Amino acid sequence: xxxxxxxxxxxxxxxxxxxxxxxxxxxxxxxxxxxxxxxxxxxxxxxxxxxxxxxxxxxxxxxxxxxxxxxxxxxxxxxxxxxxxxxxxxxxxxxxxxxxxxxxxxxxxxxxxxx
Amino acid sequence: xxxxxxxxxxxxxxxxxxxxxxxxxxxxxxxxxxxxxxxxxxxxxxxxxxxxxxxxxxxxxxxxxxxxxxxxxxxxxxxxxxxxxxxxxxxxxxxxxxxxxxxxxxxxxxx
Numbered sequence: 601x602x603x604x605x606x607x608x609x610x611x612x613x614x615x616x617x618x619x620x621x622x623x624x625x626x627x628x629x630x631x632x633x634x635x636x637x638x639x640x641x642x643x644x645x646x647x648x649x650x651x652x653x654x655x656x657x658x659x660x661x662x663x664x665x666x667x668x669x670x671x672x673x674x675x676x677x678x679x680x681x682x683x684x685x686x687x688x689x690x691x692x693x694x695x696x697x698x699x700x701x702x703x704x705x706x707x708x709x710x711x712x713x714x715x
Numbered sequence: 716x717x718x719x720x721x722x723x724x725x726x727x728x729x730x731x732x733x734x735x736x737x738x739x740x741x742x743x744x745x746x747x748x749x750x751x752x753x754x755x756x757x758x759x760x761x762x763x764x765x766x767x768x769x770x771x772x773x774x775x776x777x778x779x780x781x782x783x784x785x786x787x788x789x790x791x792x793x794x795x796x797x798x799x800x801x802x803x804x805x806x807x808x809x810x811x812x813x814x815x816x817x818x819x820x821x822x823x824x825x826x
Contacts, residue, residue: 642816
């Protein structure tokens with residue numbers, strides 16, 4: 601089945617220790633997104649790639665970076681995690697259509713714990 | 716700007732009860748509207764969608780109609796099951812651009 605895969609599902613890191621979260625997709629979608637979701641809140645968009653074009657949200661901290669080496673993979677790098685960065689990180693994809701049916705397909709998420 | 720407002724939860728119902736979760740939106744353009752469902756510890760799954768005014772989205776017994784005159788996209792189900800217990804998010808979106816999510820409504824269904 602075509603899908604969005606996130607690894608690992610659970611990640612524990614130490615305060616200030618860089619961490620990388622991974623997302624891959626078999627949908628061949630040209631747009632990939634990273635969201636941060638804290639408990640009982642809506643997902644918050646951090647940035648997205650439209651093909652190779654990177655689009656950062658204005659309020660995304662510099663501590664968060666992303667890489668998309670090819671269509672299938674996208675990485676979220678947190679350079680110096682703080683306690684406030686503990687959250688669920690969701691990857692999503694969508695594809696360009698002419699019909700406006702632009703739903704986003706989400707992965708299962710990576711739960712990040714910062715000690 | 717664009718935004719989505721959902722009714723606050725949690726909503727607690729008995730099995731086979733009728734469900735309505737209200738969602739209203741503010742939009743600067745002509746977005747598509749979506750309902751997503753999130754089960755504990757999981758990502759979001761698309762439940763249904765509508766791409767233009769008066770469209771009705773439906774899936775697994777859930778329905779929602781895109782009403783431009785009332786700027787609403789309320790989610791309904793005639794008879795809920797325990798397995799429907801989850802968090803439901805209303806969202807609006809434009810082509811390959813950011814989604815605007817509501818704050819989510821937690822549904823608890825008791826046997």
